[in-house]
Structures are given as structure tokens and as C-alpha cells.
Amino acid sequence: MRITVIGLGLIGGSVAKDLRRVKxxxxxxxxxxDQRHTREALQxxxxxxxLPMKEAVMNTDxxxxxxxxxxxxxxxxxxxxxxxxxxxxxxxGSTKRxxxxxxxxxxxxxxxxPAHPMSGTEFSGPEAAIERLFExxxxxxxxxxxxxxxxxxxxxxxxHILRMEIAYMTSDEQDHSTAFISHLPHAAAFALANxxxxxxxxxxxxxxxxxxxxxxxxxxxxxxxxxQPIFLQNSDYMVESLNVYLKHLExxxxxxxxxxxxxxxxxxxxxNRIKGILDxxxxxxVKEEERNVKLxxx
Amino acid sequence: MRITVIGLGLIGGSVAKDLRRVKxxxxxxxxxxDQRHTREALQxxxxxxxLPMKEAVMNTDxxxxxxxxxxxxxxxxxxxxxxxxxxxxxxxGSTKRxxxxxxxxxxxxxxxxPAHPMSGTEFSGPEAAIERLFExxxxxxxxxxxxxxxxxxxxxxxxHILRMEIAYMTSDEQDHSTAFISHLPHAAAFALANxxxxxxxxxxxxxxxxxxxxxxxxxxxxxxxxxQPIFLQNSDYMVESLNVYLKHLExxxxxxxxxxxxxxxxxxxxxNRIKGILDxxxxxxVKEEERNVKLxxx
Numbered sequence: 001m002r003i004t005v006i007g008l009g010l011i012g013g014s015v016a017k018d019l020r021r022v023k024x025x026x027x028x029x030x031x032x033x034d035q036r037h038t039r040e041a042l043q044x045x046x047x048x049x050x051l052p053m054k055e056a057v058m059n060t061d062x063x064x065x066x067x068x069x070x071x072x073x074x075x076x077x078x079x080x081x082x083x084x085x086x087x088x089x090x091x092x093g094s095t096k097r098x099x100x101x102x103x104x105x106x107x108x109x110x111x112x113x114p115a116h117p118m119s120g121t122e123f124s125g126p127e128a129a130i131e132r133l134f135e136x137x138x139x140x141x142x143x144x145x146x147x148x149x150x151x152x153x154x155x156x157x158x159x160h161i162l163r164m165e166i167a168y169m170t171s172d173e174q175d176h177s178t179a180f181i182s183h184l185p186h187a188a189a190f191a192l193a194n195x196x197x198x199x200x201x202x203x204x205x206x207x208x209x210x211x212x213x214x215x216x217x218x219x220x221x222x223x224x225x226x227x228q229p230i231f232l233q234n235s236d237y238m239v240e241s242l243n244v245y246l247k248h249l250e251x252x253x254x255x256x257x258x259x260x261x262x263x264x265x266x267x268x269x270x271x272n273r274i275k276g277i278l279d280x281x282x283x284x285x286v287k288e289e290e291r292n293v294k295l296x297x298x
Numbered sequence: 299m300r301i302t303v304i305g306l307g308l309i310g311g312s313v314a315k316d317l318r319r320v321k322x323x324x325x326x327x328x329x330x331x332d333q334r335h336t337r338e339a340l341q342x343x344x345x346x347x348x349l350p351m352k353e354a355v356m357n358t359d360x361x362x363x364x365x366x367x368x369x370x371x372x373x374x375x376x377x378x379x380x381x382x383x384x385x386x387x388x389x390x391g392s393t394k395r396x397x398x399x400x401x402x403x404x405x406x407x408x409x410x411x412p413a414h415p416m417s418g419t420e421f422s423g424p425e426a427a428i429e430r431l432f433e434x435x436x437x438x439x440x441x442x443x444x445x446x447x448x449x450x451x452x453x454x455x456x457x458h459i460l461r462m463e464i465a466y467m468t469s470d471e472q473d474h475s476t477a478f479i480s481h482l483p484h485a486a487a488f489a490l491a492n493x494x495x496x497x498x499x500x501x502x503x504x505x506x507x508x509x510x511x512x513x514x515x516x517x518x519x520x521x522x523x524x525x526q527p528i529f530l531q532n533s534d535y536m537v538e539s540l541n542v543y544l545k546h547l548e549x550x551x552x553x554x555x556x557x558x559x560x561x562x563x564x565x566x567x568x569x570n571r572i573k574g575i576l577d578x579x580x581x582x583x584v585k586e587e588e589r590n591v592k593l594x595x596x
Binding site: 118119120121122137138140167177178180181182184185186187188189190191192193194195196197198199205206207208209210211212213214215216217218219220221222224227228231232235238239241242243244245246247248249250251252253256257259261264265267268269270271272273274275277278 | 416417418419420435436438465475476478479480482483484485486487488489490491492493494495496497503504505506507508509510511512513514515516517518519520522525526529530533536537539540541542543544545546547548549550551554555557559562563565566567568569570571572573575576
């Protein structure tokens with residue numbers, strides 16, 4: 001199969017590597033506005049050739065779009081207008097409502113699958129691309145009724161080959177859920193990095209940085225070109241999730257300020273429950289029949 | 299050397315393991331109020347024998363206290379009152395002002411070194427104890443002028459043997475700095491865990507939990523018996539650090555709410571600087587001569 005990857009960063013590069021490894025892709029065409037990315041992607045044999053976008057999507061079986069969500073807003077309609085009738089298009093971005101709304105009346109809307117793989121690292125660019133990045137992770141497919149069955153089947157086959165579990169939801173549900181589980185932790189890490197850097201005695205503080213601090217602010221290293229448009233495209237749900245977080249932080253602060261050991265203990269014990277929930281996850285993935293109907297069921 | 303470890307959890311157990319491995323300890327006595335801990339510590343050969351506290355500290359060269367900071371407040375004066383003239387006492391807790399203030403007039407104050415090793419994991423108990431937990435990490439020694447030179451020298455020797463870097467500061471400086479670099483990230487993680495759990499569609503959200511979410515909330519698994527008293531003993535600086543964090547989070551939210559792409563970009567780029575600071579740390583540790591005079595210089 002001939003596959004075109006638009007955006008040769010961490011996600012696009014990692015998808016290309018896996019699809020070549022398992023021979024799902026026989027010819028890989030790359031598109032990227034960044035000359036350094038295209039050069040690296042060729043050097044690392046992530047793609048076989050680099051072409052201008054229109055040419056790259058015109059005669060291909062599958063187009064994978066893995067670029068910042070503000071760029072997807074512009075590029076997706078151009079791609080849909082340039083492809084052949086049989087070509088499938090998957091977008092891998094982190095927000096969906098605005099992007100889907102923007103192409104809802106496009107004549108090739110049924111060729112398109114809005115998808116969000118819940119995987120990534122704080123690194124970016126083709127050199128950050130790794131094999132098996134997606135294995136065991138969840139991918140959200142949105143509004144699957146709006147996609148033609150053959151295109152949906154090809155996308156599902158690709159995600160199964162990447163060894164991902166598929167969750168089906170509406171664009172609205174996806175943007176709401178990921179605001180809490182992905183976008184909020186990033187905002188929390190960015191603000192924590194800024195809070196600690198604002199301290200005068202910065203040098204001393206950072207010499208003391210322990211593993212705990214490092215893991216909590218890890219996401220604060222994430223790329224601005226990817227995250228700024230995510231926050232703005234998902235602004236209503238981001239503001240909601242940040243307000244919920246602010247409320248919980250204020251409650252935590254007040255229990256310390258008012259020297260209320262019982263309430264502070266209650267808050268910590270409640271937070272501790274996250275352990276059981278996270279550690280139990282892989283078990284719950286096995287028992288597919290017991291799962292929430294909304295998830296994994298079309 | 300005969301060493302007594304009070305508190306056989308992650309820190310106490312890990313110190314005991316390392317000091318035995320390098321033959322700094324020839325006989326290790328353990329003390330713990332938790333019967334499960336004493337049983338496990340004996341089974342795992344972390345200590346040679348378990349004794350009641352008074353007996354355990356009466357004829358020993360070095361006492362290491364590694365228990366929750368509210369317990370240290372009670373136990374430290376009892377230990378200082380029970381030891382021989384030549385015995386050295388090190389406390390390994392995360393807060394210092396209140397504990398130091400509480401023994402400032404004790405006749406054995408000069409036998410005591412208030413120390414804070416900046417290492418740990420989200421796990422607890424003797425079974426969580428691991429070798430080389432402290433290697434390459436920083437330990438803060440507080441108010442070293444208040445300690446007798448022989449006792450200080452023995453503590454420094456022990457931390458060098460554990461392959462730690464020593465930072466010297468006042469109890470006040472240590473409580474202020476660790477409020478930002480250690481206690482605040484824990485509070486942020488506890489509140490984030492509670493915020494996300496408060497969402498109605500909890501099941502779906504947690505199925506989507508990715509690596510980014512997991513690393514950001516990792517500290518929310520930390521033990522309540524350790525952390526509740528840390529927050530309360532360091533309450534003024536905790537409230538300060540939480541207020542700084544709240545301010546930065548509100549600024550982040552408002553830049554999204556007011557659709558201000560330039561300001562949001564500025565906030566993310568500023569947070570990104572944490573990368574250079576954290577990645578540069580090991581390099582800065584090498585060039586000891588260039589370091590801030592306050593740190594590493596008595």
C-alpha cells in the first residue's frame with residue numbers, strides 16, 4: 001500500500017516506522033514544510049521520498065495527517081479536495097470539534113477519519129520518532145458514522161496493526177475527556193514550571209530538583225507549536241478543566257492554611273485512589289465485554 | 299560501626315541496605331512501631347535485630363531517624379535524651395524548622411544533624427527499599443554550625459559513602475526551597491488526581507490515561523502518613539508556593555479564555571526553559587568551583 005504522511009515529527013515519523021516494519025506500507029511519501037524534517041526523515045529512511053503536498057496526496061491509498069491542529073484546520077480541506085475518490089485520510093491531532101466542523105460539508109467528508117492516538121512523549125521531530133510508540137495505547141475515533149465503511153475499516157485495520165485499542169466517541173466527547181486527561185496535565189506542568197522558575201533563588205532550587213519534581217514537570221518541555229493551538233481550539237473545555245483544578249488546589253491550600261489535618265488527610269487519601277484506578281487499567285482492557293458500552297462499541 | 303535505624307520504610311530501609319553493602323555498618327539495629335515493617339525488615343536482612351527504641355539508641359555509634367515528620371517531633375528529643383555522649387543522630391525528614399526549634403535547648407543538640415536527602419519514590423515500606431537510592435542525589439544539611447564537628451564529620455562521611463552531594467543551608471532556607479521544588483509538586487499532583495477523579499465520566503477518562511497523565515500524577519500515590527504532616531509543618535511556605543502556582547495557573551487559564559495566542563505562546567516558551575535548567579544540572583554539579591557560594595560551602 002502507498003501511504004503519504006503529512007508531518008514528519010514524533011507521531012508521523014513513528015507511524016511511518018511501524019507501518020514499514022510490518023509491511024503495511026510498501027511505499028512511503030513524506031510531506032513537511034520544515035526542510036530539516038524532510039532531510040532527517042530521508043536520512044533515517046522514515047520515508048522513501050519527499051513530494052509537494054498536492055502531488056503527494058493525489059495518487060496514494062492512505063493519507064495520515066500529523067501536524068499541529070491549527071495547521072490541520074488549513075491542510076485537511078486542501079487534502080480532501082486533492083485526493084482520488086478511493087483515498088482514505090486520517091488526522092491524528094489532539095482536538096477534533098473545530099477540525100470536523102470545518103469539513104462537514106466537504107464532498108469527500110466520508111473519506112476522512114478524525115482520530116486521536118493517546119500516545120506521545122515530550123520530544124518532537126523525526127529524530128524523536130520511535131518504533132512501537134502506539135503499542136497498547138488507546139486511539140479515539142470520532143463520529144465514525146460520518147465516515148464511509150471502507151475508509152473506517154482501513155483506519156481500524158491500521159490501528160489494530162499498530163496494536164492499539166480503539167475507543168469510539170463523538171468529537172465533543174473526545175474534546176471534553178482529553179481536556180481533563182491530557183490537556184489539563186500539560187497546562188498544570190507548564191504553570192508549575194513557571195511558578196518554580198519565578199522564585200528568586202532559582203539556582204539553588206534547581207540544584208535540589210529531585211525525581212519527583214522532574215516527573216511532575218516533564219510535560220512542561222512539550223512543544224509550543226503543538227500545544228498552543230490545542231489549548232485554543234479546545235478553549236471552553238480547557239477553561240472548565242482548569243477551573244475544576246483551581247478549585248481543588250484552593251481546597252488543598254485552605255486545608256493547610258486553616259490547619260485542618262482531618263480534611264487534608266481526606267484530600268490526600270482521595271488522591272491516592274488514583275493508584276488503584278491507574279494500576280487497574282490494563283486488567284480492565286482485557287475484559288472488553290464488561291466495558292462501558294460507549295467505549296469500544298459502535 | 300553500630301548503627302540504629304528508626305523507621306524501616308523506603309528511606310530507612312534503603313540507607314540500611316547501602317550502609318551494609320559498603321561495610322560502613324557492621325551491626326544494624328532496627329526500630330519501628332509497625333510490626334509488619336519489623337518482620338519484613340528482618341526477613342529481608344535489612345537489619346540484624348529489632349529492639350525497643352530506648353535500648354536501640356543507648357549503645358550505638360549512629361542513630362538515623364527516618365519517620366514521618368510529626369513523629370520525629372516527638373521521637374527526636376527522646377532519642378537525644380537516651381543516647382551516650384558520643385553518639386551521632388541524623389534526622390532524614392523533609393521539613394526542618396519546627397523539628398530543630400523543638401530541640402534547640404536540648405543538652406545533646408550538638409550531637410544532632412538535621413538532614414534532608416532529596417530522593418524518594420512514591421512507594422513506602424521496607425519492601426520498597428532499594429540499593430543506591432541516594433546515588434548522585436543532593437542531601438541538604440541544615441544549620442551545620444549548631445552541630446559538633448565530629449558529629450558533622452561522621453554525617454558528611456556517611457552521605458559521601460552514599461555518593462550524595464551535600465548542600466548546606468539554614469532550616470529556614472531548606473523549608474522555603476523544598477516547599478517549591480518538592481512539596482508543591484506533590485500538592486499539585488494530589489489536586490490534579492482529585493480534579494480528574496471528580497469528573498462524572500471517570501471510567502472513560504481513565505481508560506484514556508496516557509503516559510503524560512501518569513507521570514504528572516505519579517506523586518499523587520504518595521503516602522498520607524508521610525505527606526500530611528510535611529504540609530502542616532511547612533504550612534506558611536506551602537501556602538506561599540501554592541499561591542504562586544495558583545497565580546500562574548490563572549494566568550494560563552485567562553490567556554486561553556481571552557483567546558490571547560501571543561501571551562499563551564509566551565507562557566509555554568517560558569515553561570519550556572525548564573528543559574535547559576534540568577538537563578544542565580549534572581553539568582553544573584561537576585563544576586563545583588563555579589557554584590553558588592551558599593551551596594556546598596560552609
